[in-house]
Amino acid sequence: MTWVAGADGSAYGVTNLPYGVFVHDGREPRIGVRIGDFVLDLAGAEAAGLVLAAGALGRPTLNDFMTLGRPQWTAVRQRVTELLTDVAHRAAVEPLLVPLDEVRLLLPFEVADxxxxxxxxxxxxxxxxxxxxxxxxxxxxxxxxxxxxxxxxxxxxxxxxxxxxxxxxxxxxxxxxxxxxxxxxxxxxxxxxxxxxxxxxxxxxxxxxxxxxxxxxxxxxxxxxxxxxxxxxxxxxxxxxxxxxxxxxxxxxxxxxxxxxxxxxxxxxxxxxxxxxxxxxxxxxxxxxxxxxxxxxxxxxxxxxxxxxxxxxxxxxxxxxxxxxxxxxxxxxxxxxxxxxxxxxxxxxxxxxxxxxxxxxxxxxxxxxxxxxxxxxxxxxxxxxxxxxxxxxxxxxxx
Amino acid sequence: MTWVAGADGSAYGVTNLPYGVFVHDGREPRIGVRIGDFVLDLAGAEAAGLVLAAGALGRPTLNDFMTLGRPQWTAVRQRVTELLTDVAHRAAVEPLLVPLDEVRLLLPFEVADxxxxxxxxxxxxxxxxxxxxxxxxxxxxxxxxxxxxxxxxxxxxxxxxxxxxxxxxxxxxxxxxxxxxxxxxxxxxxxxxxxxxxxxxxxxxxxxxxxxxxxxxxxxxxxxxxxxxxxxxxxxxxxxxxxxxxxxxxxxxxxxxxxxxxxxxxxxxxxxxxxxxxxxxxxxxxxxxxxxxxxxxxxxxxxxxxxxxxxxxxxxxxxxxxxxxxxxxxxxxxxxxxxxxxxxxxxxxxxxxxxxxxxxxxxxxxxxxxxxxxxxxxxxxxxxxxxxxxxxxxxxxxx
The missing domain is CATH 3.90.850.10 (Fumarylacetoacetase-like, C-terminal domain)
Structure with a gap:
């Protein structure tokens, strides 16, 4: 159960949480996670100390984050799940949610081969x-x-x-x-x-x-x-x-x-x-x-x-x-x-x-x-x- | 004719001047040009104002320099030729020559496709x-x-x-x-x-x-x-x-x-x-x-x-x-x-x-x-x- 309106029961509930890279409001491209019809700004979340990923979430592609490895991937996913389910975090996290229809989505990673x-x-x-x-x-x-x-x-x-x-x-x-x-x-x-x-x-x-x-x-x-x-x-x-x-x-x-x-x-x-x-x-x-x-x-x-x-x-x-x-x-x-x-x-x-x-x-x-x-x-x-x-x-x- | 010893008449004279990326003396990888049995440190040359290339010569691969385009490529080549042929430049340039047998050569560019x-x-x-x-x-x-x-x-x-x-x-x-x-x-x-x-x-x-x-x-x-x-x-x-x-x-x-x-x-x-x-x-x-x-x-x-x-x-x-x-x-x-x-x-x-x-x-x-x-x-x-x-x-x- 998430406190994000409309997400529970959708195909983008808290058990999904896919990663992407988005542009919003003329700011630099940044990493986000989709929850319902919103994107959680993970760059903002990391900058605010809400999630830790060695600074990799502040980048314009997923590559640096993907280099960190499975223990870090799992830890970040668990933390994001906490942030989106525990109402104690709502006040801090809600300002980091951007409506999906206000963002432009970019190629999420730089393709190597x-x-x-x-x-x-x-x-x-x-x-x-x-x-x-x-x-x-x-x-x-x-x-x-x-x-x-x-x-x-x-x-x-x-x-x-x-x-x-x-x-x-x-x-x-x-x-x-x-x-x-x-x-x-x-x-x-x-x-x-x-x-x-x-x-x-x-x-x-x-x-x-x-x-x-x-x-x-x-x-x-x-x-x-x-x-x-x-x-x-x-x-x-x-x-x-x-x-x-x-x-x-x-x-x-x-x-x-x-x-x-x-x-x-x-x-x-x-x-x-x-x-x-x-x-x-x-x-x-x-x-x-x-x-x-x-x-x-x-x-x-x-x-x-x-x-x-x-x-x-x-x-x-x-x-x-x-x-x-x-x-x-x-x-x-x-x-x-x-x-x-x-x-x-x-x-x-x-x-x-x-x-x-x-x-x-x-x-x-x-x-x-x-x-x-x-x-x-x-x-x-x-x-x-x-x-x-x-x-x-x-x-x-x-x- | 170049003032660099041994280069004239070799297959790496001033009409050649190929580009590479080298490591020397534990410093960061940098771009160089081969002349005879030496490598001219182009990162050093650009830092000293001897050649201008929008800072691209200070990078660890040729990619940024290669993006600049033919007029810039030709201008840099002409300038490097001047530096290596006009004895007036010798005093400034000679300290930037590194013996080839003291360097380690790296992959010179990041391969895209x-x-x-x-x-x-x-x-x-x-x-x-x-x-x-x-x-x-x-x-x-x-x-x-x-x-x-x-x-x-x-x-x-x-x-x-x-x-x-x-x-x-x-x-x-x-x-x-x-x-x-x-x-x-x-x-x-x-x-x-x-x-x-x-x-x-x-x-x-x-x-x-x-x-x-x-x-x-x-x-x-x-x-x-x-x-x-x-x-x-x-x-x-x-x-x-x-x-x-x-x-x-x-x-x-x-x-x-x-x-x-x-x-x-x-x-x-x-x-x-x-x-x-x-x-x-x-x-x-x-x-x-x-x-x-x-x-x-x-x-x-x-x-x-x-x-x-x-x-x-x-x-x-x-x-x-x-x-x-x-x-x-x-x-x-x-x-x-x-x-x-x-x-x-x-x-x-x-x-x-x-x-x-x-x-x-x-x-x-x-x-x-x-x-x-x-x-x-x-x-x-x-x-x-x-x-x-x-x-x-x-x-x-x-x-």
Whole structure:
């Protein structure tokens, strides 16, 4: 129970408390925690001595705070919970609450490296069927390791940032042509944000996941399928992805997701030792994709074949170091049903089966002016339901 | 002519003047310029009012200086040239010269995003022949666009950093096995360092190359061929590359390379408009690869099919933004002859033809303890020859 009006019973009650960075009233960007429809100014709270975090809360990104490590993350969360639940603190804390509709939310952390995995069996299988019909949908390596690649960290943008339709080379009957992408798509994903770094040459074990990962964001990995199809062999996606990747403005701390862990799908054949996580756990995040306000899909994150702990262990098995701010995304989340897919490529089966939106509009891929919003909920502590921060974006015409 | 002893006639005379970051005498890291066998302390020079650069020379990386843009880069270079050639400045400047063998060189810039291209026709053709014998060596897209992908920025290390042999999954007869890479290789490349950023959604034209690119480094893109072969489909190289990428400690400014531009190979079929650079120019950098001190290859950078201006235009054609510190590498540099290849994969033709090193030792791929050093020279201003900073590394056993 919190004394903040309207927060109890909402998906942003005291069991949630995601972190973000906001601008208000012309002041410097600062860290805040969302509670109900308010943002608690943590920079102000630390300056007033209400919470202690080595000065890290007074910074314009979460990076310094995320470097501190799990004991400090948990201590700050406990203290913030006290401040928002014990009425004795109300007089001191209430002036630090800012209405959400008065703030502008910024990219909450400086992205170090961005890695994108490909860990949904249903997504990889659908893509295989669409692009390689008649062949085995999964490539031979897929069940042995979490396939991934590096994306462009510099074009990770915060939810709400408009996305200019990218141009590039697309395949044509008489060779490639240059022009705006005609197959602009989304990928609904979940991203994991690294707080605690690791040294070059060392491996991070599956057991050390919660020591390194601070929290979770929702991700829309916008994808230009025509550009991607022409460029991706043999070195993988490049310009088909690098124009923009949107993340939610709120980072949900892992401490808010302790009740969301569920057994992950069984893996067959058995994985090699460094990928064996016991317990083998995924997260029960229920994602919703809205296209121009219409709910078109509900991807279940619990169906992911590879878990975030396995992804982290794989990412570092070759000795690659971690930096604070590293972001690794799950890959498109798709469940077994057509109404559970995380891309429009799958929803329209390669563009062959348009979907009907409200007002009789039909869509295959994204049109200029379209808006896509991805949200998610999860079982929170104490029987509550918590929301992850939404990630939304609107397509602008090509320049 | 410089008054610095021993510099005239060396490959680090006043027509070269590369930038680096060094530590000396326990003081904070600072920016310096190499002249002969000395480093000119530019932080000290700026503090003494001998050179003006908005305070950017007092920083521990080149990033702030690189943000200033070409007019400032050229002005600082001209001023440093004056200081080192006009004996009137000798008394003030000489105390700022530090012997090279007393300094430790650091990574000269903070890497924002790292992109690796694949722009040598001979390299791509060799790889095609080795891995897809009997098929056309180049894929259909290769002559239409400079193929590239994102690498891991966080594991870019400065020359001299030891490289721990990476472990991971390698393909085996009965499925993948885990262990140290048995096919550890190099890739001799040239890297371009972005100084001036560009906004998201905008394209950078081929004509704007010199406005954005500050300078050049030598790159060794260490590659574990067995890990790469198993993981790379369908999303490209990941752990086979991400354990370490070495760059030279010295960044050679483009202003030192004005005489090194030469016509690039003719492109057929003609490229689409955004890739048409007039003049179509590459750089006459003559690379040397030494394996345990033995010269094994001399890759000619002038043979590269795609030019750095084309690579930059391609990288941004989809609206991807540039940040200060972005590094994009050419891809392995290989000429038409076996003695001109930039990887040991090619030098030993997939490991089938071992090379003979000094003392009767034979090699296919890298053994623990091996050292690889890549150097390069180029035609400098006024008929001089200038050296690019070397990039060297020694393989350590797996942990």
């Amino acid at each position: 961005y890695v994108d995995f490909y860990s949904s069996e249903h997504h990889a299988g659908n893509v295989g069927q669409i692009f390689r019909p008649g062949q085995p949908p999964l490539l031979p390596n897929w069940r042995h390791l979490p396939i991934g690649y590096h994306g462009r960290a510099g074009t990770v943008v915060v939810s709400g940032t408009p996305v200019v339709r990218p141009s590039g080379q697309r395949p044509g009957a008489d060779g490639p042509t240059y022009g705006p992408s005609a197959r602009l798509d989304i990928e609904a994903e979940v991203g994991f944000v690294v707080g605690v770094p690791s040294p070059l040459g060392a491996q991070v074990s599956v057991d050390d996941f919660t020591d390194h990962v601070f929290g979770v964001v929702l991700v829309n990995d916008w994808s230009a399928r025509d550009i991607q199809a022409w460029e991706y062999q043999p070195l993988g996606p490049f310009l088909g992805k690098s124009f923009a990747t949107s993340v939610s403005a709120w980072v949900t701390p892992l401490d808010a997701l302790t009740d969301a862990f569920v057994p992950a799908p069984e893996q067959e054949p058995p994985v090699v030792d460094y990928l064996r996580d016991v317990p083998h756990r995924g997260l029960d995040l229920r994602i919703v994709v809205e296209w121009n306000g219409e709910r078109v899909s509900e991807p279940p994150f619990a169906t992911m074949y590879w878990t975030p702990a396995q992804q982290l262990a794989h990412l570092t098995v070759n000795g690659a170091s971690l930096r604070t701010g590293d972001l690794y995304a799950s890959g498109t989340v798709s469940g077994p049903e057509r109404g559970q897919v995380g891309s429009f490529l799958e929803l329209t089966w390669g563009g062959a089966e348009p979907v009907q939106l409200g007002g009789g509009e039909q869509r295959t891929f994204l049109e200029d002016g379209d808006t896509v919003t991805i949200t998610a909920t999860a079982p929170g502590p104490d029987g509550t339901t918590i929301a992850l921060g939404e990630v939304t974006g609107t397509i602008l015409p090509p320049r | 790292y992109v690796d291209f694949y722009s040598s026709e001979h390299h791509a053709g060799n790889v095609g022949q080795i891995f897809r014998p009997g098929q056309p060596p180049l894929l259909p897209n290769w002559r239409h666009l400079p193929i590239g992908y994102h690498g891991r920025a966080g594991t870019v290390v400065v020359s001299g950093t030891p490289v721990v042999r990476p472990s991971g999954q390698r393909p085996g007869a009965d499925g993948p096995t885990y262990g140290p890479s048995a096919r550890l290789d190099i890739e001799a490349e040239v890297g371009f360092v972005v100084g001036v950023p560009s906004p998201l959604g905008a394209q950078v034209s081929v004509d704007d190359f010199t406005d954005h690119v500050f300078g050049v480094v030598l790159v060794n893109d260490w590659s574990a061929r067995d890990i790469q072969a198993w993981e790379y489909q369908p999303l490209g190289p990941f752990l086979g590359k991400s354990f370490a990428t070495s760059v030279s400690a010295w960044v050679t400014p483009l202003d030192a390379l004005t005489d090194a531009f030469v016509p690039a190979p003719e492109q057929e079929p003609p490229v689409v408009d955004y890739l048409r650079d007039v003049p179509h120019r590459g750089l006459d950098l003559r690379i040397v690869v030494e394996w345990n001190g033995e010269r094994v290859s001399e890759p000619p950078f002038a043979t590269m099919y795609w030019t750095p201006a084309q690579q930059l235009a391609h990288l941004t054609v989809n609206g991807a933004s540039l940040r200060t510190g972005d590094l994009y590498a050419s891809g392995t540099v290989s000429g038409p002859e076996r003695g001109q290849v930039g990887s040991f994969l090619e030098l030993t033709w997939g490991g089938a033809e071992p090379v003979q090193l000094g003392g009767g030792e034979q090699r296919t791929f890298l053994e623990d303890g091996d050292t690889v050093t890549i150097t390069a020279t180029a035609p400098g201003p006024d008929g001089t020859t200038i050296a690019l900073g070397e990039v060297t590394g020694t393989i350590l056993p797996p942990r």
